[in-house]
Amino acid sequence: MQRLVMLRLRSNNFSGHIPIEITWLLSIRILDLANNTFSGVMPRSLANLKALTTTVVALDIKENPFRELYEYETFSSAGRYNNDSLSLVIKGQVLEYRENAIYLMSIDLSCNGLTGQIPEEIGSLLRLVNLNLSSNFLSGNIPYKIGNLQSLESLDLSNNQLSGEIPPGLSDLTSLSYLNLSYNNLSGRITSGHQLDTLKTDDPASMYIGNPGLCGHPLPNACPRDQPAQEDPARWHEDDSTQMDFHLGLTVGFLAGLWIIFCGILFKKAWRYAYFKTFDKLYDKVHVFFVVTWSETQVHRETEGVFVF
Template sequence: MDSHWVPPFNLDTAWLSSCNLGPQFPTWFRWQKSIRELEMSNTGLVSRIPDWFWETFSQATHLDLSSNQLSGELPFNLDFMSVVALSMQSNQLTGLIPKLPRTIELLDISRNSLDGFVPNFQAPHLEVAVLFSNSITGTIPTSICRLQKLRVLDLSNNMLSKELPDCGQKELKPQNQSSNNSTGVNSLSFFSLKITTLLLSNNSFSGGFPLFLQQCQNLSFLDLSQNKFTGELPRWISKSMPGLVILRLRSNNFFGQIPNEIMGLQDVCILDLSNNNFSGAIPPYMENLKALIGTAATDDYTPVDDPFAEDYSDKYGLADMGMSNDSLSVVIKGQVLEYTENALYLMSIDLSCNSLTGEIPVKLSALAGLINLNLSSNMLSGNIPYKIGNLRLLESLDLSKNILGGQIPWSLSNLTYLSRLNLSYNNLSGRIPSGNQLDILGTDDAAYMYIGNPGLCGHPVLRQCPGPPRDPPTNGEPTRLPEDGLSQIDFLLGSIIGFVAATWMVFFGLLFMKRWRYAYFGLLDKLYDRLYVISVVTWQKWFGPRV
């Protein structure tokens, strides 16, 4: 279109996604002031957003300019607009996140270069705020505590720091300033946030576990990984956030024992507490993690609500959303893999790189739906649970760099989906089990899975086991001595007992039976006389003088 062309129409809706409209912003849109929905994602725009854009489309409810190369700063104040859904993700925008329209419900400006919030950031109807992968510094504004309709907040991969607001009476005071003291206290006691998804990973947040999460009863997806949080985990996690599906706290400075109450998260599918300073034993009662027990092949399987189930893209008429493309990094199979919306089905427990002690809970074998289990780089002792073969869906098992002892359970050969196994650097001993998937794991360097266990023998390590190869036990019982070894011991022990018993029977018979003594010694005399005569005759026959 010619840059001076004035269109003879007034559009209500313009869906132009993936059309080549660039590189400059089409000027004929300046006359389309009646547009309510404008979609211009992935249209090859390489320019600044013109100043007239915001005034022209001030009455529009849906604006989508995502996946272009638009640059420049956003206006300081967008309060005059009527937009409900604004998506400008994957551009090159800079400056501050502006004062938003009071009507806005969805804001997606992820993957830009925005560096902060305007003062007094407010949006009373905001439900979804997707702001990941920017350069936002400073702290989260305390006004977030008053966004009581907010459901999704994604601030991951930014440069935010300091502590999170605790959303206490101090933060709520502006909202309740017209109320008397008693009313303020009552409103605070019933105050709660509706957040279902909170993503704050890869920032520099500090302080203890966020207190305002006590008011997030609907939270399903919590990711605080790769920050500087410290302190002990509170015991109210499972009580205040009973519907957690994903809990990621990896790469922080949390310490102390993992509270037993965390096993009350019946819906959790991904539990990642790795790379912290946790100590003490792994909490028991792992069978309470109901979502990790049921599988699609069992009758007790109950689907868990997907935290991404509410399709905001359809609700707000957007072709694409940054949140649906946001990734979740998981350490599995010895590498960091990126998962998107399918992460819910990963079914993972990662407690690696801590200082956990004690034994691996036996009830861990009840989690039949588990796909990834990583307990490496701790100080766990005892034996590997002999029923670990019950985890039939397990694809990755890492128990390396602990103090585990005893034999490797033969039930590991039951894990037919296993694609990575690492038992290195423990105190394991005995014959390495074989069969099924174990025979094809690590074909490049299979011995690496068992390195650092000098007591192990058999393929694939160089140390050979004594005796012929034995069949694995089929009864699923704990490791015990082989059956042929038991039969040899039984035979030797029985022979010794029989010899001693027979000797004492003869001795007591001769001691108390007079006729036995006479007969026995008379027999010895006759035998002696016969042997003497035979020996004398034989000697004379062979060595006597010849006539």
């Protein structure tokens, strides 16, 4: 089966681990095991799928399952295409493909019970166009090497238990036209820029909903460093308490000083005489000042009256 180019076993009742022998199919281009009950971890030997890497050679005409060759036709002839079609889930919808399906390069393991991490080796499948691992129990971080998949057009990792930050390399996938990372445990700032800003422009938040730890555009919750600094209520309370203590101390000190002066005047005769003597002198000075000022004002007014007459 080394020449097998499509393996589609979706919507059956297959269970157990995904056979590692599948990764020995060097010519496989479409691997569809979705909607089964496979469990366990994803095979780490995905790099063996040579048709999904840059080492693949051009597809031979006789390897296209949609082309029929008859006994009287040679492999160099055009042959004929049959009317068969292939349904594939890509970009969030079911699409029908015919003879051009052979160029799709797709892995669909969605709707199973797969656990563990997404293997780093998936970053070596440079010709992969569609990767759908949604609705499993995958955990751990999204591999940073996923940013190497420059041919990737559709990536669906929704409804898993993935954690950590979104790899910044996703913004460099210039062919990406569909992304779904919703309903995981991802955290941190949402990667933006380049291709990611062009996806789902009508509702970009739907790509990330269900991840309470994510922040930043297009989600409504801002990242901590984006929020304006807020005064700590405890600090305000502390400042109010300090200011109140200061005013209370100032009042008590003033009253204490006033009481000491009053007691000194009351019980010390010399202080009392000095106080009233000083008060009398001050009173006399103020009285003389006002009398002189008033007299000068009157004289000035009378002088002005005579001059006018």
